[in-house]
Amino acid sequence: MDKRGKQNVLKRILAIRGMGQVITVTIGFIILCIVFGLVNPIFFSGKNVANLLRQIAPILIIGIGQSYVLITGNIDLSIGSVVGMSCMISATLMTKGVNPLIAILITICCCLAVGVLNGELVSKCKLPPFIATLGTMTIARGIAQIVNNNYNTGSIGEGAKGFRNFFYYGKTAGLYNAIWITLAMWIVFNFILSKTRSGRHIYAIGSNIDAARLSGVNVHSTTIKAYLVSAICACTVGLMTCATTGMGTMDAGNSYEMYAVAASVIGGVSTLGGQGILLGTVIGASIWGVLQNGLQFAGAPVAIRNITIGIIVVVSVLLDVIVRTGKPRKKKMNPVT
Amino acid sequence: MDEYIVEIEHVSKSFPGVLALNNVSFNLRSGEVLALLGENGAGKSTLMKILSGVYTKDSGTIRVFGQIIEDLNTKKAQELGIAIIHQELNMCAHLTVAQNIFLGQEITEYGMISDRKMNAEAKKILSSLNIDIDPEMVVGDLAVSKQQMVEIAKALSTNAKVLIMDEPTSALTSKEIEDLFIIINKLKQEGCGIVYISHRLEELENIVDRVTILRDGEFIKSMSFHETSLGEIISCMVGRDIKEKFPRVTCTRGERILEVKQLNAGRMVRNINFELFAGEIVGIAGLMGAGRTEMTRAIFGVDSKDSGEIILDGKVVRIEKPMDAIKCGIVLVPEDRKKDGLCTKLSIRDNIALPNLDILCNKVGIVSNKKEKTMTEKAVIDLKIKLPNIEVNAGSLSGGNQQKVVVGKWLRRKSRVVIFDEPTRGIDVAAKVEIYNLMNELKKQGIGVLFVSSEMPEVMGISDRIIVMCDGKITGELNTDEATQDMILQYATSFDKKSADLMSS
Structure with a gap:
C-alpha cells in the first residue's frame, strides 16, 4: 500500500463516528496495562493474558447487550438477573438429565421472553425503562431462585461435558472457546448495529424518537429488538457461567447489569441514547477486566478494587466531556413543549 | 435619548472550527428598538448571547451604561438589567406561571417561599402588560403563544433596562403579535433599550427605529429604519440582490x-x-x-x-x-424540526438516509455505504446545504441548514x-x-x-x-x-x- 492509501485508511478510521472517544479510552487502556506490567511482570505472561481474556469475555458480552439498549435511549437493569435465570434453568434441566442442546433451547426461549416483556413494557405500555426493567430484574431473579426450589443445583454431570467444553473449557486454534464465542457475537452484533437498517433505527430512536417515528421507523419493534439482543447476550453469559462452574448458582450474574453499564459507558456509549459504538464497549470491558485482574495481582483487596473501578467509571466519562467541550457539561435546557 | 446604554466594540468570538463573530461593533440607545438582522448563522444569536453573558467573548470591549464590563456572566448581566428572551422557550413545564416568573428570585416570607405573594406580584406584572393569564396556571397547560408571553413577563420581572428578544413572534398569532407590539412600545417609552431579532421583515415597521445588520459574523451596517427600504436591508443581509421574493412557475393542472x-x-x-x-x-x-x-x-x-x-x-x-x-x-416535512424532524446527535448522512433506508438497503437489510454517500452528497448539492462534511452532527448546523436537511431527507424518494x-x-x-x-x-x-x-x-x-x-x-x-x-x-x-x-x- 502506498503512502496515500495508508493515509486514506487512517482518515476513514478516524471518520467513524464515536472513534475519537474510543481512541482516548484505548490510550488509557494501554497506559493501564503498562503500569500493571511494571508492577508485576507476571501480568503479561501468556497464562495470565489467557486468563484475563476469559475474565473479560462475559463482561463484554453483557456490555454489548447493554450498549444496544443504551443506544436506543433506554436501559436494561434485568441483564444480571437474566444471567442468573439462564444459568439456573439450563443447569436444572441438565441435572434432570435433559439433553444439553434441548436445555439450551429452552433457556434461550425463556430469556427471550424476558426481552420481549421488557420491550413491550417500555415501548407499548410506555413505562420508564428504569422502572420496567427494575421490575423484570426482580422477577427474573425470582425465577432463578424458584426453578430449583431455592437451592443451587448439583453438578450438571458427565453428560454435559460437551456443553462445558463448548461454552468455556474447550480450545479451538489455541484459544478458549469462550473467547471465540465472544468474538463471534461481537462481530455479528457490531455488523448489525453499524451496517444494517435495524442498526440505524436503533440509533435513530435513541437520538430523537419523534423524528424517527415520523421518518417511518417502527419504534415498537426496534425497541423490542434491542431488548432481545440484550436478553440473548445475558442468556449466553448465563450458559457460560453454568459451563464454568459446572452447576447452577442462584446469584449468578449478580450486579452484572451495572458492570454492563460501566463497560458501555467507559467505552463511550451515551446513557442518553443515540451515541456510542461497540468497539468502545470492547475497550470498556477490557479496562474493567484489566483493573480487576491487575489490582488482584498488585495485591489490592476487593474493597480497593471496587473503589478504583468506581472512580474509573466517573473519571472516564468526565474526561470525555472535558475533551469534547473543554469544560464540564452543563445540562441542556429543554424548551417547554 | 442619544446616550448609548450598550456599546460593544470589536468583539470576536470563535468556536472550534468557526469564527462566529469577527470584530463586531454594536450599540443601543435607551428608548429605542433596534432590529438586529442577518441570515441564519450571521452571528446574531451569538452576539446576543455574549451580551447576556451566556458566552464569553474572545476579544473586544463591552460597555454597559458607560462602564466597561469584563467577565460578564448571566448573573452579572441580570444585575446590570440585561434580560434575554430566547428563541426557544426556557420554562419549567410543571411549575405554575408565577413560579416560572420568579424562578431563581423567589419571594420569601419568614424564610419560606410565599406562593401567595408571588401570585399577587405576577398578576401585577402580567396585568401591566395586558396579558390575561392566571398566574396559578401550570405553564405546560398553556398554549405556546401564552408561554411566550409568560417568558416576556419573566424577563421584565427583573426590571430589565436592556431587553433582547430573539424571534419572539415566531409562535404568535397576528392578534398576539399586536399585543406584543403594544407592550414593546410601552417599554420603549419607559426608556428600555430593546434588541429585536426577527426574520419577518414585514413586521418591523410597526416598532423598529434602527437596524443593525450582520453577515457571516461581520458587522455590515447600522442605519435608521425609516430612511431605508426593505430591499436595501435584504441586499445588505444576503450580500446580493434577491430578484424575486416569491418565485413562481406556472404549470397546467x-x-x-x-x-x-x-x-x-x-x-x-x-x-x-x-x-x-x-x-x-x-x-x-x-x-x-x-x-x-x-x-x-x-x-x-x-x-x-x-x-x-x-x-x-x-x-x-x-x-x-x-x-x-x-x-x-405521501411524505411530511414536519413543523418542529428539533422535535420531529432531526436526530440532532446523528450525522447529516444518517439523517438523510433514515427515511430512505428501504432504497439504500439490499434484501437482507444491509445498508450500502456507497449509495448512502451518493444520496447524501446529492441532497447537499441540490439544497445548497452549507456544512463542513456529511459526517458532522446535524445539531451543529445553523437553523436554516438544519431545515434544509429536514426537507432534503424527504426529497430523495x-x-x-x-x-x-x-x-x-x-x-x-x-x-x-x-x-x-x-x-x-x-x-x-x-x-x-x-x-x-x-x-x-x-x-x-x-x-x-x-x-x-x-x-x-x-x-x-x-x-x-x-x-x-x-x-x-x-x-x-x-x-x-x-x-x-x-x-x-
Whole structure:
C-alpha cells in the first residue's frame, strides 16, 4: 500500500463516528496495562493474558447487550438477573438429565421472553425503562431462585461435558472457546448495529424518537429488538457461567447489569441514547477486566478494587466531556413543549 | 435619548472550527428598538448571547451604561438589567406561571417561599402588560403563544433596562403579535433599550427605529429604519440582490392525485374534504391552533384518525402509521424540526438516509455505504446545504441548514404528495427562496404539494390555491388570483357560533 492509501485508511478510521472517544479510552487502556506490567511482570505472561481474556469475555458480552439498549435511549437493569435465570434453568434441566442442546433451547426461549416483556413494557405500555426493567430484574431473579426450589443445583454431570467444553473449557486454534464465542457475537452484533437498517433505527430512536417515528421507523419493534439482543447476550453469559462452574448458582450474574453499564459507558456509549459504538464497549470491558485482574495481582483487596473501578467509571466519562467541550457539561435546557 | 446604554466594540468570538463573530461593533440607545438582522448563522444569536453573558467573548470591549464590563456572566448581566428572551422557550413545564416568573428570585416570607405573594406580584406584572393569564396556571397547560408571553413577563420581572428578544413572534398569532407590539412600545417609552431579532421583515415597521445588520459574523451596517427600504436591508443581509421574493412557475393542472374525504381526527380535525391535483401547490392558511398541523399529522398517520378516507391516484389507501404513508408515496416535512424532524446527535448522512433506508438497503437489510454517500452528497448539492462534511452532527448546523436537511431527507424518494408544514419558519430570506424554488420544482415534476404556513404573504405568493382552516374545519377555499389577506383572515376567523361563544366567555 502506498503512502496515500495508508493515509486514506487512517482518515476513514478516524471518520467513524464515536472513534475519537474510543481512541482516548484505548490510550488509557494501554497506559493501564503498562503500569500493571511494571508492577508485576507476571501480568503479561501468556497464562495470565489467557486468563484475563476469559475474565473479560462475559463482561463484554453483557456490555454489548447493554450498549444496544443504551443506544436506543433506554436501559436494561434485568441483564444480571437474566444471567442468573439462564444459568439456573439450563443447569436444572441438565441435572434432570435433559439433553444439553434441548436445555439450551429452552433457556434461550425463556430469556427471550424476558426481552420481549421488557420491550413491550417500555415501548407499548410506555413505562420508564428504569422502572420496567427494575421490575423484570426482580422477577427474573425470582425465577432463578424458584426453578430449583431455592437451592443451587448439583453438578450438571458427565453428560454435559460437551456443553462445558463448548461454552468455556474447550480450545479451538489455541484459544478458549469462550473467547471465540465472544468474538463471534461481537462481530455479528457490531455488523448489525453499524451496517444494517435495524442498526440505524436503533440509533435513530435513541437520538430523537419523534423524528424517527415520523421518518417511518417502527419504534415498537426496534425497541423490542434491542431488548432481545440484550436478553440473548445475558442468556449466553448465563450458559457460560453454568459451563464454568459446572452447576447452577442462584446469584449468578449478580450486579452484572451495572458492570454492563460501566463497560458501555467507559467505552463511550451515551446513557442518553443515540451515541456510542461497540468497539468502545470492547475497550470498556477490557479496562474493567484489566483493573480487576491487575489490582488482584498488585495485591489490592476487593474493597480497593471496587473503589478504583468506581472512580474509573466517573473519571472516564468526565474526561470525555472535558475533551469534547473543554469544560464540564452543563445540562441542556429543554424548551417547554 | 442619544446616550448609548450598550456599546460593544470589536468583539470576536470563535468556536472550534468557526469564527462566529469577527470584530463586531454594536450599540443601543435607551428608548429605542433596534432590529438586529442577518441570515441564519450571521452571528446574531451569538452576539446576543455574549451580551447576556451566556458566552464569553474572545476579544473586544463591552460597555454597559458607560462602564466597561469584563467577565460578564448571566448573573452579572441580570444585575446590570440585561434580560434575554430566547428563541426557544426556557420554562419549567410543571411549575405554575408565577413560579416560572420568579424562578431563581423567589419571594420569601419568614424564610419560606410565599406562593401567595408571588401570585399577587405576577398578576401585577402580567396585568401591566395586558396579558390575561392566571398566574396559578401550570405553564405546560398553556398554549405556546401564552408561554411566550409568560417568558416576556419573566424577563421584565427583573426590571430589565436592556431587553433582547430573539424571534419572539415566531409562535404568535397576528392578534398576539399586536399585543406584543403594544407592550414593546410601552417599554420603549419607559426608556428600555430593546434588541429585536426577527426574520419577518414585514413586521418591523410597526416598532423598529434602527437596524443593525450582520453577515457571516461581520458587522455590515447600522442605519435608521425609516430612511431605508426593505430591499436595501435584504441586499445588505444576503450580500446580493434577491430578484424575486416569491418565485413562481406556472404549470397546467394535471390529474387528481390526492383526495381527502370526511377526515376526522380528534377535536382539531373535523370533517376535512379537499382535493389536490398534479402541478399545483395548495396552501393551507389559518391562525395558530386552527388544526392545520393536526390535519397533516392525521393524513400522514402520526395521529390516529377517527374516520374518513384518503384516496391516492384513485385508490383508497390505509394509513395507520407514518410508514404506511411513506410506502404509498405521501411524505411530511414536519413543523418542529428539533422535535420531529432531526436526530440532532446523528450525522447529516444518517439523517438523510433514515427515511430512505428501504432504497439504500439490499434484501437482507444491509445498508450500502456507497449509495448512502451518493444520496447524501446529492441532497447537499441540490439544497445548497452549507456544512463542513456529511459526517458532522446535524445539531451543529445553523437553523436554516438544519431545515434544509429536514426537507432534503424527504426529497430523495419518489413521492406523489409532499406536505410541507411551516417549512420556512425561522430561516432567512435566501434560504426561504431556495425552499420555494424546491417546491416549484416538485410542482413541475407533477408532484402534489401541500404547503402549511402562517405567513400570509408567503401562502399567497407561492400557492395556486389556498385552503383556509379555522378551529379544525375548512372554512374557505380561494384561488390565489382572487385571494386577499382580508378574505383569508375572514375565513380564518369564522368560528362556529358555539365555539365563538366559548372563546369569548
